[in-house]
Amino acid sequence: MAEEERKIRRGRRRPGDQRIGRMEDGSMVLQGNEACAKGAIQAGCRFFAGYPITPSTEIIELLAEEMPRAGGAFIQMEDEIGSACSIIGARWGGARAMTATSGPGFSLMQEAIGFAASTETPVVFIDVQRGGPSTGQPTLSSQQDVYQARYGSHGDYEIIALSPSSVQEMYDFTIRAFELSEKYRTPVILLSDEEVGHMREKVELRDDVVTIDDSPKDYVKSPQTDFFKGAMSTVEGQLHDEKGRRIGHIPLKSGAFVENICKKISDHADDICQVKAYCMDDADIAIIAYGSVARPAMNAVKLARGIKDDRIFPKFRLFRDLFTKGLTTARNTDYSHLKVGLIKIDTVWPCPDKLIARHAKDVKTVIVPEMNMGKYVKEIQRILPDKQVISLPKVGGDIHSPTDILDKILEEVGMDE
Amino acid sequence: MNKLYEEYIKTESLPTLFCPGCGNGIVQVAAINAIDELGIKDDIACVSGIGCSAWIPCYLKLDVIHAMHGRAIPFAEGLKLARPEKKILIFSGDGDCLAIGGNHLIHGAARNIDLTVVNVNNNIYGMTGGQKSPTTPYGAVTKTSPFGAADEPMKGAETAMALGATYVARWTTAHPVQLAKAIKEGIEHKGFSFIEVLSQCPVQAGKNVMGTKEPAEMIRRYREMTCVCKDGEEPPEGKVKIGLFRRDETKVEYTERIRASYEEAGIAAGKGGQDG
Numbered sequence: 001m002a003e004e005e006r007k008i009r010r011g012r013r014r015p016g017d018q019r020i021g022r023m024e025d026g027s028m029v030l031q032g033n034e035a036c037a038k039g040a041i042q043a044g045c046r047f048f049a050g051y052p053i054t055p056s057t058e059i060i061e062l063l064a065e066e067m068p069r070a071g072g073a074f075i076q077m078e079d080e081i082g083s084a085c086s087i088i089g090a091r092w093g094g095a096r097a098m099t100a101t102s103g104p105g106f107s108l109m110q111e112a113i114g115f116a117a118s119t120e121t122p123v124v125f126i127d128v129q130r131g132g133p134s135t136g137q138p139t140l141s142s143q144q145d146v147y148q149a150r151y152g153s154h155g156d157y158e159i160i161a162l163s164p165s166s167v168q169e170m171y172d173f174t175i176r177a178f179e180l181s182e183k184y185r186t187p188v189i190l191l192s193d194e195e196v197g198h199m200r201e202k203v204e205l206r207d208d209v210v211t212i213d214d215s216p217k218d219y220v221k222s223p224q225t226d227f228f229k230g231a232m233s234t235v236e237g238q239l240h241d242e243k244g245r246r247i248g249h250i251p252l253k254s255g256a257f258v259e260n261i262c263k264k265i266s267d268h269a270d271d272i273c274q275v276k277a278y279c280m281d282d283a284d285i286a287i288i289a290y291g292s293v294a295r296p297a298m299n300a301v302k303l304a305r306g307i308k309d310d311r312i313f314p315k316f317r318l319f320r321d322l323f324t325k326g327l328t329t330a331r332n333t334d335y336s337h338l339k340v341g342l343i344k345i346d347t348v349w350p351c352p353d354k355l356i357a358r359h360a361k362d363v364k365t366v367i368v369p370e371m372n373m374g375k376y377v378k379e380i381q382r383i384l385p386d387k388q389v390i391s392l393p394k395v396g397g398d399i400h401s402p403t404d405i406l407d408k409i410l411e412e413v414g415m416d417e
Numbered sequence: 418m419n420k421l422y423e424e425y426i427k428t429e430s431l432p433t434l435f436c437p438g439c440g441n442g443i444v445q446v447a448a449i450n451a452i453d454e455l456g457i458k459d460d461i462a463c464v465s466g467i468g469c470s471a472w473i474p475c476y477l478k479l480d481v482i483h484a485m486h487g488r489a490i491p492f493a494e495g496l497k498l499a500r501p502e503k504k505i506l507i508f509s510g511d512g513d514c515l516a517i518g519g520n521h522l523i524h525g526a527a528r529n530i531d532l533t534v535v536n537v538n539n540n541i542y543g544m545t546g547g548q549k550s551p552t553t554p555y556g557a558v559t560k561t562s563p564f565g566a567a568d569e570p571m572k573g574a575e576t577a578m579a580l581g582a583t584y585v586a587r588w589t590t591a592h593p594v595q596l597a598k599a600i601k602e603g604i605e606h607k608g609f610s611f612i613e614v615l616s617q618c619p620v621q622a623g624k625n626v627m628g629t630k631e632p633a634e635m636i637r638r639y640r641e642m643t644c645v646c647k648d649g650e651e652p653p654e655g656k657v658k659i660g661l662f663r664r665d666e667t668k669v670e671y672t673e674r675i676r677a678s679y680e681e682a683g684i685a686a687g688k689g690g691q692d693g
Contacts, residue, residue, distance in 0.1 A: 047499055068679050073498040077491065078524040085488040086495030089464070092482060093499025115485050227462050227480040227496065228503055232427075234475060235482040237467075244481075245430055 027204050032170040032197040033058035033100075036126055036190065037066065039174030040098055043210050045124070046072030047090035047097035049083040051105060054138040055194040056128035059100040080105035084112030087123045092235055094226040096178060096212075100126035102194075103136055106145060106152070113187050114153030117261060119235045120222040122181035122188075122214070124174070129193040129291075131397050140397025141194035143291055143371040149189045150349045156258050158265035160272055161189040161349040165294040167201035173346070175210055180272060182214040184264055185224065191348060193371070195292035195399055219264045221257060265350055273352035276344040277359045279305055283341030285409055286363045288356065288380055290345040293369050293400055300402035301342045304335040335406045338413075351379045360384055365413055367392055369400045388412070425449045425458075430476050435469065438632030440590040440616030444537055445473045447593050448506065451601035452479075461504040461604070464493040466518060468510035469544050470537035470616070487517030490525040493532050501672040504533070504604050511538040511552040515571050526580035526609045530671035533584075533603040533610040536573045539618035540626050547621035558625045577611035578662055584610035585662040589639035590617060592659070599661065607670045615639055615657070 022028045030038065037059050040048070048067050050060035060076065067074040072095065077083040080101050087097035101109060106127045116123050129145045131137030145152075149161040160180050162173040173190055181188040216224040223244045225231035234244025239254045247253040265272070279301050280286065289297035301307075343359050345352060360366060367390040368377040374391040381389045392408050394400050418428070426449075435441045452461060463474035467486035474481045484492040493505045514522055514536045525532060541559065542548040548561040552573065556565040574587040584606040588596040596614060603610030617623070617639070623630030627638060643659040644652035652658045669677070 047495065049495060068675075068684050073675075075494065075498055077494075078520055081488065082491035082494075082521055082524070085485065085491035086498070089482060089484075089492035089495030089497075090499040091495075092462075092480070093496045093503075095499035097495070097499075111485055112488075228460065228500060230459065231480070232478050233480050235484075236475070237483055237485060246475075 022205070026207065027202050029200055030167055030171075030203045031058060031200050032164070032167045032192065033128065034062055035167045035171040035203050036100070036174045036192070036197075037062040038205065039171040040124070040178070041066055041070045042206055043096070043175040043178035044212060045096045045098050045178060046070065047074075047087060047095035048072070048099065049075045049077050049086040049090070049097070050099050051077055051080050051083050051101065053080070053102045053105045055130055055197050056100045056102040056105075056126065058197070059126060059128075080108040081112065084109035084125070088112060088116050088119070088121050091121050091123050092227050092233070094228075096122075096182075098124035098126065098178075100128065102128045103130045103132055103138070104134070106148065110148070110152040111154075113159070113189075114155055114157060115237050116187040117153065117157040117159065118155075118237060118239070120185040120220050120224070120261065121235070122185050124177045124181055124188050124190065126174070126190045126192065128197040129191065131395070137397050139194070141292060141371060141399060142395065142397065143193055143293065143375075144395070146191065146348060146370075146372065146375050149191050156262060158186075158262045159189060159349050160184065160186060160265060160347070161191045162346060163191045163290040163348045164196055165291050165344065166196065167199055168203050169346070170196055171203050171205070175206070179210075179212050182212045183217075184268065184272075185217060185220045185222075186261075186265065189349075191291065193292050219260070221260050269350045269352070270354070272347055272350060273355055274346040275352050275355045275359065276346065278342040278344070280341035280343065280359050283339050284363050285338060285340045285365045285367065285413065286343050286360050287340060287405060288343045288345065288360070288366055288368050289370075290348050290376065293371055294342070294344040296400045296402045297342050297344070297369060297405060300405040301340050303402050304338045304340045304406060306336060333403070333407070333410070335410070338406065338409055340406070340409065348376065351383070353383050356380065356383050360387065364388060365390065365409070367405065367409055367412070369394065369405050369408075371395065371399060421449060421453060422446075425453070425478055427476055427478055433476055434472060436620045438617065438619040439469070440539065440614070440618070441470055441473050441537065443590040443593050444470065444508075444535065444596070444614055444616060445476070447597040448473070448508075448535065448600055449477070450597040451604060452506075454597075454601055455604060457504060457604070460502075461506060462496060463506045463508065464489045464496065465508040466510070466513035467544075468513045468542070469539070469618070470508050470510040471513060473508045473537070474506070487513055488521065489513065490518060490521035490532065490534070494525065494530055497530060497532060498672065501676075504531070506600075506604060507532055507534045509534055509536055510550075511536065511540065511573065512542050512550045515551040515573055515576065522577070523580055526577055526582040526611065528671040529581065529583055529608045529668050531607050531609070533600065533606075534612065535600060535603075536611060536613045537616045538573055538613055539616045539622055540570075541618050541622035543618045543621040547625075554626060573613040574611065574662055577613075581609075582611040583608035583663065583665040583668050586611075587613040587615070587657075587659045587662065589615040589636075589643055589659060591636045591639040591643075602661075602664070606664065606666070607673070608665070608668060615643070615659075
């Protein structure tokens with residue numbers, strides 16, 4: 001490329017000043033993907049590798065600009081396999097690292113996620129879910145990867161996955177993903193989706209320095225010292241001991257190793273898991289939702305409970321309902337007798353069994369709206385075997401409307417309750 | 418044990434899992450000699466993929482990533498970008514580097530990122546028990562080519578030349594001194610170095626590919642079937658070209674390029690490391 005041309009191109013760069021676009025109170029209107037990129041920088045992420053893929057591309061675009069400005073390294077790799085591998089390499093070089101992808105790219109990264117889990121490497125994977133399977137629906141949302149996040153790589157391991165449902169959470173959960181990955185020395189997945197990734201909202205940005213505890217942990221049974229510190233760390237994909245020596249051929253030691261990488265997550269579920277409960281004190285019906293679907297679920301609660309919120313009244317949903325149900329039906333349905341509450345799951349993996357059981361202990365009915373064929377509902381059925389658990393799947397790329405959820409409840413529990 | 422090896426080999430991990438007569442030991446010794454001559458024990462890390470030759474660095478007293486099959490280069494690229502001032506030595510077999518890892522070889526070489534790839538070529542998938550590899554000669558009978566390999570074999574060093582690698586050499590286990598020198602030069606070279614080593618696998622490739630399973634005889638054949646060629650020279654008919662094929666110090670290395678572009682944009686050169 002000619003020197004002149006390069007300079008012209010460089011002139012198109014956006015200014016890297018972090019204060020630009022911020023309101024007086026320090027907040028900023030951001031897209032979910034942008035908030036994720038900014039959260040990563042704030043969390044001390046200093047290496048990003050990625051490959052462009054809809055709908056996660058804004059993350060790689062923003063970090064191409066901001067990662068160097070933060071003093072970190074950025075590389076656009078030849079594929080998602082390379083991206084996932086290079087972040088693990090970079091983390092052993094001492095740089096906090098992440099990658100971001102979607103759909104097919106997330107499938108390609110699965111082997112590396114297992115490698116990071118086995119070698120106990122703290123790295124962060126962002127999956128902005130789109131509709132699948134295969135190339136699927138590049139521009140539309142889904143929650144179809146919720147089991148892939150948990151079980152995607154071969155072999156037994158436990159994973160931490162966080163599911164944001166707002167731009168603010170996209171920012172906060174990205175930071176938390178780095179905190180958890182270092183604390184438990186494990187890969188952490190931010191399981192976002194296209195709705196949240198492309199939504200624009202006000203975000204309170206942090207200006208403090210995020211302190212992350214990356215000291216060695218006694219529940220980690222792999223080498224923990226970064227490279228070039230004279231520790232002779234051997235990062236070994238075969239099952240290994242604390243020094244990285246292979247033990248894959250010794251069943252007793254290997255079994256203990258696999259149990260340990262699972263238990264270090266499951267034994268600390270109380271520390272990792274977070275859920276939020278709304279209007280659950282007197283509820284006899286609970287909506288359990290995660291990710292973007294928690295938004296219409298919240299609106300459904302407000303609609304049934306008569307909570308005024310100018311932002312949420314689903315005017316345009318009513319407009320859409322014109323075509324499906326007719327205006328009169330949509331307007332005239334009375335949901336006010338439904339004592340509905342919401343349990344919003346922030347940590348999808350490990351599954352917050354105890355928290356769900358505690359919040360839902362007094363309800364009769366549980367409904368689980370999901371943008372997939374009904375996956376996480378199986379976890380809820382396992383946790384709440386004595387309750388009526390209703391699955392409300394939705395595929396095709398359209399998110400549930402609040403009335404979708406309430407109508408389903410009416411259909412299942414009847415008008416007389 | 419030799420003093421040098423006591424310093425570099427994790428004796429508690431011995432014996433190695435290499436078969437008797439394997440060429441990996443010769444490559445390992447060559448690498449130790451190269452690292453020792455350069456005196457960079459504290460400033461070098463090794464990365465390898467999967468396969469017999471990927472175990473070479475696992476016995477060294479160095480920081481090592483024994484990575485996923487075919488992915489040594491991207492792991493090393495991440496490590497290099499996080500610590501641009503350090504050197505990375507990669508061990509990758511013919512299947513690891515040219516088959517499953519081919520895409521990463523293409524882009525690593527094109528970027529001219531400062532990595533040194535030692536491509537240990539034994540013409541076979543040895544660890545899995547003797548299946549056809551990308552470098553298995555045409556017509557060779559292996560476990561997965563019972564009627565003779567139909568594929569035209571890939572040439573690692575020539576491929577790396579075509580991809581734009583800036584240091585390219587080919588040696589054999591019959592040339593351990595030259596090999597050690599090439600590894601040393603490859604590490605010193607600022608850019609993508611590719612050193613192919615023809616290495617005997619007496620157990621899996623011996624009988625069917627080389628016609629003998631005697632390690633000493635295989636090494637003797639490497640000496641007979643090869644011809645050291647200088648730049649531009651071609652070997653006589655039927656001989657394999659070995660030697661130093663390219664050493665180009667003019668092309669700017671990848672991390673240097675990145676740093677220059679950042680500096681031009683007024684950004685202080687960043688490095689990924691926590692102390693950076």
